[in-house]
Amino acid sequence: MKSKEIINQLCDVVGSDAVITDVKEREYFSMDVFDIDQVAEIVIQPRSKDQISSILKVLSETDYQIIPRGGGMSYTGGYTPSTERSVIIDTSLLNQIIEINSDDMYITVEAGCTWKKIYEALKPLGLRLPFFGTNSGSMATVGGGLSNGALFFGTGQYGSAADNVLGMEIIIADGTLIKTGQNAFANAKPHHRTYGPDTTGLFCHDAGSLGIKVQATFPLIYWPNSVGYLSFSYRSLEDAVAALSSISKSGLTEECYVLDPKSAGSLTDVSNVEGAKSVLKVLREQSSFIRGLKESVKMAFTGRNVIPENSYSLHMVISNHSQNALRFDIKEAEVIAEKYNGESIPNSIPKATRADPFPPMNGILGHAGERWAALNAKVPHTSALIVNQQIIRLMDQYKERMDACGVWYTLLNIGIQQHSYSIEPVLRWLDEWPELHKRTAEPSFLSTFEEPSPNIEARELVHEIRKEIIGYFASIGAASNQIGRAYDYMGYLYKPSKELLINIKNNLDPKNKMNSGALGISEHFWNHHRKTD
Template sequence: MNDTSTTAREVLQDRLANILGPGGFLSDDESRTLHSADLFGAGGRVAAVIRPASIEELSAAVAEIAHAGLALMPRGGGLTYVQGYVSQTDGAIAVDVRRMNRILEIDEQDLLITVEAGVTWMQIYDALKPRGLRLPFFGTFSGRGATVGGGLSNGALFLGTARYGTSAEIVLGMQVVLADGSILHTGQTAIQTARRSFTRTFGPDTTGLFTHDAGALGIKGVVTLRMMRAPAHTDYLSFGFQDRDAAVEALCEIGRSELAEDCYMMDPDKTRAALSAPSDWVKDAKTLMKVVSQEKGLLRSLRAGAQLAMAGRDFIEDGCYSLHMVLAGRTREAVEGDMALARAIIAPSGGKELPNSIPKAGRADPYSQLDAVIGATGDRWVALNAKVAHSDAKPLVDAVESLIARHQSELDARGVVVSRLLTVIGNHVFSYEPVFNWHDTWLPGHHAAISAQVKATVAEPVANPEARSLVIEVRSEIVELFASFGAQSNQIGRTYHYADILRPEARALLQGIKHVIDPENRVNPGALGLGA
């Protein structure tokens, strides 16, 4: 709006306020500040925030903004740290879809659920659980606040990922608002006579174009996802390794064997952090009760509760790489068979079976409180991630660990702790995620997410520009290393290389699509490296 006259700006504001209704158009300083930054840093200051409550409102508002020629910055739950919705210049309009939070249809006959893009993964989970249904991939740890639209734009993964893949594998169709305000249907409802999005590959996969696009091609409004009947039985395994290479190979082999819904490994620092958070006995008791309630049968329930209570938080040795699995199936016998096979795979690798407290408690309460945007002592954190084939797992880990080791003394001196989370995706992908923690002043997104209870007990650290600069430096080097491996990364945003490392033919195709649907480059310009 800074590029328009005062009169034109006021006219546009009035029109947007009329379209969006009370609470739908924000131009106060606090809202603009919040929507001008993510959980890593601030960018250009947005001129205003629109908060549509339906795809019709979104379409109408975008059409008005198109006449003014202003950039649009789509935003889901606002919980990312890759500058994906942060403008590089002042004057853009932030598009906050969190008021588009209705579940539009649950079709139990066709196992389809249609939702607005601002619905959270937790909303869907809670709505489907009483019906005995679930999404195959059913969200991220941040699914209490993370939205479906944001997850599809950023390659969301974790819960169910080891067996069913990522958010991209469960979406069948979308309604996407383009730069001019028009609504594009993808998947089967692109066909004029189709009534529902029950498949996405009748002809070229137009739905796939808008998965993992960082919101650079359009703004997701309505999404149809496939459902499944929830597994009848679930169990858990944990193992400890003293040797990192053995642990990585065991993780990959479990992935190749397709045994688990979740399969992940924590390095010693990550394991310690998972177990050493300040004890909240009210929360611990609630988790214990959830563990008990999810078990089938009275004896199993009592045994599960007793095992979790007895394990406590002090059962893992120093230097332990801990590997955790969630195994699920239609029968108890099937799950026990998978557990036996998992133990047989782990045994030659030297893994020691541990109490299964971490995966069991994680599934009992799968969506973290949003307070988790900071660490237990108020520290900030940001993560990086790379996905490679299993054969590249060890070379990737070795290369990144060597890079981190070169900076270790400086990281220690500035109080930066690097931990690692390793996972598998389906039976063919290995994921490596280094996480940087350091004490530093909080950003607006942290303040918005952290509860009053935590703010009352955890002090905000003072500004720490030296540690922050070091994190930026090491992070940038790791991003370059990931690119040299040809790795995939989720949450591309403006952090990872993408358009600039595509082969010329692929880049020309993507740029051509962008030009057709956004000829003035107004939808999230610069994301994916497009139209920066």
Template structure:
């Protein structure tokens, strides 16, 4: 049901918005608005309206009406955030739903770029480029069935292609934006007044970079231009198990510095056991263990770790870390050569080869339904991550273990589960993600992405505010660990310490930019703490 509530101070604004986009493209019914006040983890006030525009002209009109009314505006892409980026505690907030900005506008095979509207999903883009033998360097997140290119640009992101090409931001060469004034801005070579084309990001100061990772606090992204590369024609899959964390870390770093890996996921056994059973990588732990080439020797420690994990213990150290890697190339010789280099590195650190089932499954279905939002039994899930240089990878893993061990009492009390993942980013960085699971009532937002068939197989839990608060406290402490080491974050939203962690001159400049672009602070106020 879509209806306008004739009561309340925002009625005139709602009617004006309905005139701009049409009655079928605005939601004001309270029940329908409920999921839009939540993300995977946070729950804030729902917006007074969700508006689904389909053109830049409509957005310009909406922005001007928001300014006239004194309301606030946030922008939602696929909606699978967990850091509160598009949520608000403001009572007079309108949300733009960008799902109808879903056109692939230009695939320029001569100049090697693709121009898309911000609501295009990674799955949609991949399907369009594959028959042309093309790909973007970074080509999507695991949530890409719903996650959009525009949402990724606002959050910045890693996953497919990140081992070699870095973050999504490093694949973007131009943006088309609507500012808080309603004025349009294009960036890079695209901003010229004569023959504009988005073929080059850098011409003077990098305006494109200013808006990447801004969490929608600076402008509304309507079009994104990304580089194109020839789609690799050959792929090898490699996986190793390591008996110690130190060997695991050293192997990952040496591989990362070579710049030959497309993706490299480093998993601890506790995360692996949770993810395997929750996302369908295998039917059960026994099936997972059968992928080992030498099960008796390689997986002895991991099997013990899984037994512990099933029993609820999640904070042992140095047990069965694994690397799951994908190498792409133009021919078999190229990928075999890269695999040979990787094998040498892993063997030097006592790595044991295992079947690369996980990376094969991920590539076989790169954009599955977002089953990761729930644990194996229907537990709630939220990650917490940070990015550090190779030199601090082992340090942060050790610090996380120390911190979680110090919170053993709370973890046991609330029956929390946790595990770590390490992802290589380009030549110089590692993203470490701590995944937390707890028993709590799932929200209508989470259920809106998952099938009834899937949900029927999960347990139903009652609301558990004490466990939720315990998870929040753990996440806050984990963020502090990364801050102490100078780490950075993606998907900052309202969750990670950004503005307060910047040097004074950087804070002053960022605030001045926000004020210059959005003097009334109407566009996603509070994101990035701006």
């Protein structure tokens, strides 16, 4: 079937205004935060799950690859086409909140809904999600978060997005709608996840390779009555990691994370516009105006200079349902933090982060206008220090080359519930800004920098370093969020488990049309491993 004929059929489904063929627009939708490979031939913007089903039925009779895209915040090739013969399905217009059920304590949303939209809809009701979003939640969508293992707000106590979803609706490659959780049963409300085998989990962290998420249901909790914030500094990596690990295992915090010394320079200074917004947010968040005024003045004086030079910093958010209980938890956390030589510092960072959790995505660029690309390893607590040290050793091996072309890195450590420890090395470099970055960051933010010149040498070095880090993570059996096309998931999977996943993929998508290349299921892999009758 010729491209023009297919485009006409797609226009019949969604209207010509929702089918994009302009090359510049297609290029924009085909790039992620880190890279671009091929440019998709068609981008389509459906507004309903019925339209998506019809689109997939049209494409099932063609040789086009199908690529779901959410908010566009991937940095591991989650939706970057490996062939021009691709159709990107932009789900960002499926962004409605379908139901908020405060009696049965769940919310159902379309998969293109952002974490910010959910947060703002629930906050006036005194409700929230347990895990309630990522730092990029002003643009990042529910569908993308469930496909890629979204972490951060609430992760210390409640885990990731995938740990908190009750059920989903997914459309597979032939246009069939699949329901998971209790919603898959007649006359049922979507209030429960596991009645029988957990089919919801099957579609979590799948990088969009098993189908297109169109709807999700999450549990609700009441906003805690009391929230407290703590920050401590540490002179050594060893102490900081030990403190974070112990705090995480204690179960006291909703968020707990460690910033390395170089991260301090990338924090927002309250002397600029963004910092002023954070101060105002803190003022609004306080139950007492006077207390809020005092907190805001404190932030204005401390700014980003809260962290002593060359120090690691541990930041915590602690909540409870009474001030007395909160005070007890804070005291327990202080004892743990001080046990590892921690020194108390102003708590401006976690307080400002919570006061404005989903600001405009100016963070797509660093504090110096640099580009960045993160990687992630989730390891046992006993491996946390060793993995941090190995990352530092690896970076030291590249130091001369990194210095020569202007590449540097930062490290972020996060506690995930009580049983997992996340380590994120973030490579940074000055380079020209892709169209995605220019459209995502606010013009007022971009105007504070002069756009850097192209830096191909740095870009290539970042690719090289990332490849080595990914290989190291695989060698130690680390888990990673945002698998995308970066991590060789299938290459390291236990053989019988791999065969099970191949069988599932073969049942749902026998032609490997759905986001081919994600999870390591490339066309070459599929031709070698797929099951045929």
